[in-house]
Amino acid sequence: MxxxxxxxxxxxxxxxxxxxxxxxxxxxxxxxxxxxxxxxxxxxxxxxxxxxxxxxxxxxxxxxxxxxxxxxxDGLPEMKADAFDFYSFHQELKKGDHTRFxxxxxxxxxxxxxxxxxxxxxxxxxxxxxxxxxxxxxxxxxxxxxxxxxxxxxxxxxxxxxxxxxxxxxxxxxxxxxxxxxxxxxxxxxxxxxxxxxxxxxxxxxxxxxxxxxxxxxxxxxxxxxxxxxxxxxxxxxxxxxxxxxxxxxxxxxxxxxxxxxxxxxxxxxxxxxxxxxxxxxxxxxxxxIPNGIDIEKFENLKGRMGGEDATLKVGFVGRVVPVKDVETFVKAAKLINDSIDNVEFFIIGPDDEDAEYAREIRNLVSALDMATAIKFTGLANTSDYYKVIDVLVLTSITEVQPLVILEALIAGVPVVATNVGACREMLYGDSPEDKAIGQCGIITAIKAPEETAAAVVKILKNPVLWREMAITGQKRVRRYYQKKHLCAQYRRLYYGMLAAKIKTIKN
Incomplete structure (x- = not known):
């Protein structure tokens, strides 16, 4: 047990x-x-x-x-299907009736x-x-x-x-x-x-x-x-x-x-x-x-300044190469960004072996857009190595919950452009009045909108002051609301409380 x-x-x-x-x-x-x-x-x-x-x-x-x-x-005998009253079981499923479950x-x-x-x-x-x-x-x-x-x-x-x-x-x-x-x-x-x-x-x-x-x-x-x-x-x-x-x-x-x-x-x-x-x-x-939380010590302050030592701007996508992440939109946005700004590199950071056909389609799209030299596929990688170098993190998912990669990037000092799914809006713009007062640490875009995504990234990269403000704001928000120690403390109370109640019940 x-x-x-x-x-x-x-x-x-x-x-x-x-x-x-x-x-x-x-x-x-x-x-x-x-x-x-x-x-x-x-x-x-x-x-x-x-x-x-x-x-x-x-x-x-x-x-x-x-x-x-x-x-x-278990060795128990089986009964006939009609004895089970399967008809009623089916009807209760359709009605959402749990009373006899x-x-x-x-x-x-x-x-x-x-x-x-x-x-x-x-x-x-x-x-x-x-x-x-x-x-x-x-x-x-x-x-x-x-x-x-x-x-x-x-x-x-x-x-x-x-x-x-x-x-x-x-x-x-x-x-x-x-x-x-x-x-x-x-x-x-x-x-x-x-x-x-x-x-x-x-x-x-x-x-x-x-x-x-x-x-x-x-x-x-x-x-x-x-x-x-x-x-x-x-x-x-x-x-x-x-x-x-x-x-x-x-x-x-x-x-x-x-x-x-x-x-x-x-x-x-x-x-x-x-x-x-x-x-x-x-x-x-x-x-x-109980929101997600991360070990801030692992990612904190990884990013120093925009552009890095080689002055090349870098844009990263972190996630699995699967349809729900809509990597296609990221690639199309990368092409538009590349046409707007000189000296930009792009990284697709994450495994591509879960959906081989989709990964192949994405690579073909990269080639068709003549972006093979600008976009690099890293495969499964240590994300902290890339938060040191990328200047903007982009998430183009069509569905999300509360992406850990956003928290990692923010505490590292990297602004984020993300689609308006799951908790992305409140992670970048704030939830409560006190949270919103901290400010914005990125830009929210519509799903399947490469033009809007590209415009958001270009806006951040062309404005170093805005980039710096967003980087500082993101770190403040994660430190205040999204530390793993807060998550663990709440689950610890739940687990210990339930275990104590169960032990008491057994003793009684």
Whole structure:
């Protein structure tokens, strides 16, 4: 049994980025606690490698592939699908009704409830395999399809139904990593696992929501031209399939609201996130604001003056070369900057192996714009080495939460140009009246706006006085609001408080 179980969906320890870095640093910052990590993945990939070496205080690790059958190890008999009342389960998902969730969980996965466990010999359990292959479930899906009155084919509906429901049943039947505290870093399937673990073990649940899961999934579903790829063939969902896309969104909304309901503590990183959480059903009274924080000593005052020793101006992009970071806009902006200012170099600082096709497109764009000598790709690198030399950091992401790279650049003394996503605006312009009074340490631009991005960078680079004012302002803001020691102090209080309460409950 571990002290804290961190639950990650599709991020740590396989993917680099803000959420993974936050997770890794949290574990390292509390060496006296033992941690377990549950990674929720799509499918098993035996060739995939960790991007982070698990710290020594991670003593348990479980991976749950939600689109593959989970090996049945508890020996409980399976019940027939019609005995489970799968129709009601589906309808409650669509309505967002959580009132019977604990009862549903006991029917789906009765093991692990101790004295409160139902008579599993009489009822058995239901697994994803039952939903996929039983005649009873097929009849239920057929009836639901007829009731929906969809114009799309039954095949489309059936495979969408399978793809949305199988992961839920896989999570509900997954092995529970025993812990004193469950701490998912998102809602969604990670939140569902945490709620399941809480109901089975009685341990408390802390939710730290970096991005708003429901909002991010809505964007993905709205932009998707396909929803799944089964057996190597794509199942296309065109625009007329609005009802099916709407059902995907309802699943994600259900999972978020469920996690909000059962979370003992709910953490938001910034004020706009908190507002969205409340709008999506979270109890405002239980939401704590704990922003990201960094070790300022590592990055403080790395940048001396604009232009550096060689007097060449340098503009940097720090992040993964993936579509969500919109590196294309950075490259196009770099071309415009290069045409406006002499003697400028550009750096794309970050790994490019996560999406090989997109990385290839970006390199082709660089060549097409005749920028191959001006733009350098560093690959995975020590960012502090580049904060010493770049004069402006540019983020062109189409979605973000509270980027650590902005904090790193600001404390180093580097002004920032960033898109108006996540907490970027309040990081550069301030949040509270006292914060805003400090001043601006960068410029906010619209997403997918290379001209606006280029103009912002040129404005800063052509005005050394403005550059210096922004550099000083950024350092002030980070020192006052974004130090890691403040983050650690708040999580330490949460962890110790919950552990003390659990020990007291056990003693009683």
């Amino acid at each position: 571990v002290d804290i179980c961190l639950i990650c969906e599709g991020t740590y320890p396989y993917i680099t980025g803000g959420v993974s870095a936050w997770t890794h640093n949290l574990i390292k910052d509390f060496p006296n606690f033992t941690f377990g990590v549950v990674h929720i993945s799509s499918k098993i990939d035996h060739f995939r490698q960790f991007k982070y070496a698990l710290p020594p205080n991670v003593i348990e690790y479980i991976e749950i592939p939600i689109h593959e059958p989970i090996i049945d190890s 604990d009862q549903i969980l006991k029917r789906v996965s009765p093991s692990g409830f101790g004295g409160d466990e139902i008579n599993s010999g009489a009822h058995g359990k239901i697994t994803g395999e039952k939903i996929l292959y039983s005649r009873e479930s097929f009849d239920i899906i057929t009836n639901l399809y007829r009731q929906c009155g969809l114009n799309t084919s039954f095949i489309d509906y059936y495979w969408t139904f399978r793809t949305t429901h199988l992961p839920l049943l896989q999570i509900l039947n997954a092995p529970i990593l025993k812990a004193s505290i469950y701490h998912p870093v998102s809602t969604g399937y990670a939140g569902l696992y945490a709620v399941t673990a809480k109901l089975k073990t009685g341990s408390p649940l802390i939710l730290t929501e970096h991005g708003i899961y429901t909002v991010e999934r809505k964007i993905e579903v709205a932009e998707a031209s396909w929803m799944l790829d089964e057996g190597g063939g794509s199942l296309k969902l065109q625009a007329q399939l609005g009802k099916i896309k709407d059902f995907w969104i309802k699943i994600f909304d259900f999972l978020s609201r469920l996690t909000y309901k059962y979370a003992d503590e709910l953490i938001s990183l910034y004020s706009e996130n908190k507002k969205m959480q409340v709008a999506l059903g979270a109890d405002e009274k239980r939401i704590l604001l």
